[in-house]
Amino acid sequence: MEYDLDFSARKLDDTPRALQVGQWTIEYQAYSRPENLHATPMIFLSGAFQNFRSFRYEVTTMLEHFPVILLDLPSQGNNLQLAPELDIKGLADLIPQFLDACDVEQAHMIGVSYGSLVASMFAIHYPERIGRLLLSGTTAKGRPALRLMLEESFHLCSEGSLEQFAHGAVSTMINGYHIDRTGMGGVHRKLLLRQVLRLADSERERFLQNTRRLLDFDGFEQFPACPTLVATGELDHFTMPHENAHFSLSCKQATFALIRDADHMSIFARREGTCALFLGFARGDSLKTGKDFTIYKRAEALALQPRISPRLVPIRSSACIIKTESGDGLQCRIEDINYFGARVTLSRKDNEPLPARKLQLHIEAINLALPIHTLEQNGNEVRCQFIHMDLSKAEVFRNYLLDDSYFIPQSPMPELALEDTLVEQQLIEKQAVAL
CATH class of the missing domain: 2.40.10.220 (predicted glycosyltransferase like domains)
Incomplete structure (x- = not known):
């Protein structure tokens, strides 16, 4: 791999390099410090409405210890090539070919949101090529409510209801109820809304293709065996904390963490804390609960409930x-x-x-x-x-x-019945042991 040894955040806006793998174009930027050229590189795979510049803080931090490769697979990030015939596994299959062409034997990987599925698929099917896997906002299989959200976004975008689509996309990414805690209201929400409203026709087409991939994805039957960190915001309503926890429990060597006062956008809303967590895991440090995140033991992860806000009982119903x-x-x-x-x-x-x-x-x-x-x-x-x-x-x-x-004062928050919780935990335990 030929790395740029003189990184600056401004370069993230530069035209990326392109590598042809058969009919597919892979776009990338690669940076390193001279003293880290021998180290295993860290690959970034982004989620929806993200590009290389989205990770300027994380790249700057990781470069202190690792070479960094920012990767846009076909239809991902700013890569304009459409790829409707590629499913999530098909996208993941391009990564080892990219590594071969760049003479990279093994890489660590950060996958954010949509990128977490591609990163996980790569780790599952190419275990010899992955070092450490870091996932932000993931799930083993989309719950019905999540699928309905994706279907609604797909319909609104394809029907041309762009105003509703943009508002819905923002509401999907940002937990609107807890904006006082996450700090994602105001400027952050307006910027994301403006970004989605300004999507070009080609960008909306790529969104539709990526959403279709998610809807066609039946979930994971296998899970990564490499050292894996699974993290999300404690207020993530898109890929909920208990879903992230269940994914981690199915991995052979997983650490599970929740970012405090953060939602699905934790890697951007709580950059310092999230990045400290990711860097510590990537270096192999012994992770302990800190002021910005909580490290969960297995029993604690199993006990997470599938609700992050209380149910209120209205007086006028x-x-x-x-x-x-x-x-x-x-x-x-x-x-x-x-x-x-x-x-x-x-x-x-x-x-x-x-x-x-x-x-x-x-x-x-x-x-x-x-x-x-x-x-x-x-x-x-x-x-x-x-x-x-x-x-x-x-x-x-x-x-x-x-x-x-x-509302009726001190309304109790309904929870899963104890027997339902125990059954769910037993199923997860059996799945994790089997793997």
């Missing part, structure tokens, strides 16, 4: 589910609610099954209608999730949830 295409409304009662979803009871018991999308829940107490997806329907009982496609309405909704006068 009257609501209506509206079918947006026909305008038909179904009266209902809100049993409990939070920023991400609600549990409602329909007034009539002889209703037909609701469609998965193109629905709104009208909350009468504040005269606000929000788009929803149905996650589960059992007779007249419906569990739904909110799809925030208008950030101004989402903020009105958040203020409602934060106003104690609307």
Whole structure:
């Protein structure tokens, strides 16, 4: 590998080098300090709406100890080449060919969000080529609610509903309820919204292809055997903490950590703490819980619950589910609610099954209608999730949830039944032992 020995953050905007692997173009930048040329390089694989410049802080930090390679596979990052025929495994298969062409025997790898799946797939199928694997915001298999979020983004983008698509994308990446804790409101949210609104046609097409790959992905049947760090924000509502924990428990040599006061964007919202965690793991340091992150023991990871916000019980519970295409409304009662979803009871018991999308829940107490997806329907009982496609309405909704006068005081937070939790833990234990 020929490294640039004179790194500056400005160079991350330069035209990358290109390597042809068959019909596929791989774009990259490679940097090192002279004293680290002998070390195993660290490869960065990005997620949605990210590019080389997104990692300027991390690159600067890692260069103190490792050569760094920033990699854009076809349709990833700023690589304009479309690759609809490549699935996640197909993308991962290009990496060893890239390493061979660059005379790199082995590499460490950081995979962020979407990039974590490609990085994991590479580590699983090419264990001799991976040193240490660092994953931020991952999951073994997308839960139904996550798939519905991805499907909604896909539909909005493909239908040309770009304003709603952009607002929805921001709400997917940033936990809008906990912005006071994460610091991702205000400027951060506006910048991401502007970036998504300005996507060119080719960039939206790449988004559609990448989203289709995620929807077509059936989940991992094997897991990395190399030393692996799995981390995300403790407030990540996209790839939730318990999903990251379960992935780590299935790996043979995994460390699991949560970044404090961070969501899915932890690597950017809590750069210093996340980078310190990643660097320590990459160097092989003994990791201990610090002020910015928590290292979880196995039993603690198993005990993580699949909910990061309490369910509130409203005093005024009257609501209506509206079918947006026909305008038909179904009266209902809100049993409990939070920023991400609600549990409602329909007034009539002889209703037909609701469609998965193109629905709104009208909350009468504040005269606000929000788009929803149905996650589960059992007779007249419906569990739904909110799809925030208008950030101004989402903020009105958040203020409602934060106003104690609307809710029954000290409402307990429903949790999984103990027997359900134990069964889930036993299944994870069996899977981890088998692997």
